[in-house]
Amino acid sequence: MTHDNDRHAMKMAKKKAARDKIMATKTGQKGLIIVHTGKGKGKSSAAFGMIFRAIAHDMQCAVVQFIKGGMECGERNLIRDHFSDTCEFHTMGEGFTWETQDKTRDIEMAAAAWEKSKELILNEANTMVLLDEINIALRYGYIDIAEVVAFLRDEKPAMTHVILTGRNAHADLIEAADLVTEMELVKHPFRSGIKAQVGVEF
Numbered sequence: 001m002t003h004d005n006d007r008h009a010m011k012m013a014k015k016k017a018a019r020d021k022i023m024a025t026k027t028g029q030k031g032l033i034i035v036h037t038g039k040g041k042g043k044s045s046a047a048f049g050m051i052f053r054a055i056a057h058d059m060q061c062a063v064v065q066f067i068k069g070g071m072e073c074g075e076r077n078l079i080r081d082h083f084s085d086t087c088e089f090h091t092m093g094e095g096f097t098w099e100t101q102d103k104t105r106d107i108e109m110a111a112a113a114w115e116k117s118k119e120l121i122l123n124e125a126n127t128m129v130l131l132d133e134i135n136i137a138l139r140y141g142y143i144d145i146a147e148v149v150a151f152l153r154d155e156k157p158a159m160t161h162v163i164l165t166g167r168n169a170h171a172d173l174i175e176a177a178d179l180v181t182e183m184e185l186v187k188h189p190f191r192s193g194i195k196a197q198v199g200v201e202f
Contacts, residue, residue: 031160032178033152037135037169040183041201047130047163048075055079055086059127062088062120066113067133067166073202088126090116093133110142121156128161135166138173145170152176 034050036043054061063079068091079089092113113134120129137143149172156162164173174180196202 029159030178031156031158031162033156033176034161034163035135035169035173035177035180036163036165036183037167037174037180038183038185039167040185041188042183043165043167044075044132046181046183047132047165050161050163051075051079051087051128051130054128055083058086060086060125061128061130062123062126063090063130063132064113064117064120064134065089065091065093065132066110066137067093072198074199088120090120092116106137106140107142110137113137114143114148118151118155121151121160121162124157124160126160128163130163131165133166134164135169135173137166138170139166139168145172149173149176 034047036047048063051061051063063076065073065076073091076089076091079087090113093109114137117129117131117134120126134143134148138145138148152162153176164177169180190196
């Protein structure tokens with residue numbers, strides 16, 4: 001057992017030295033463009049996890065919800081009830097497009113949400129801004145993808161992090177992003193007849 005421990009310690013020491021050498025070269029800092037996309041669950045949940053992490057570090061942040069306005073949302077309730085001084089929360093959507101059934105209204109709401117998003121991003125007091133489900137609005141053409149990419153590239157403050165969530169992220173947005181995570185669907189209870197549940201989906 002002692003020999004195994006010694007061998008393990010030597011192996012880990014080599015790994016640590018190699019890791020430390022790599023980490024020593026990573027000295028840059030910048031505000032990241034972060035995209036959470038894919039068919040799997042967890043895109044908004046992961047983004048809100050980052051928002052709550054920022055709140056825990058007393059970093060000013062903001063959230064704009066593009067689609068889910070018609071739904072109850074635990075994250076929104078928690079932020080508004082306990083962290084409104086640290087995190088602005090703007091629900092600008094009125095529900096998914098198949099529920100509203102009013103394209104003109106959906107476009108107006110998405111445009112208003114984008115204007116609010118730009119205002120919050122340009123406010124350098126905000127370290128992190130979450131644009132929840134903006135990818136859906138972009139997919140349907142309610143917002144111009146070229147305008148969004150140009151704004152993030154040319155006008156976003158250098159140290160502001162922006163998270164954009166939703167399925168089917170546009171290729172141009174993925175190209176512009178610094179960090180992209182695609183949630184892969186392996187299994188989902190909805191396919192077995194299980195409805196969306198409090199604390200899991202919302």
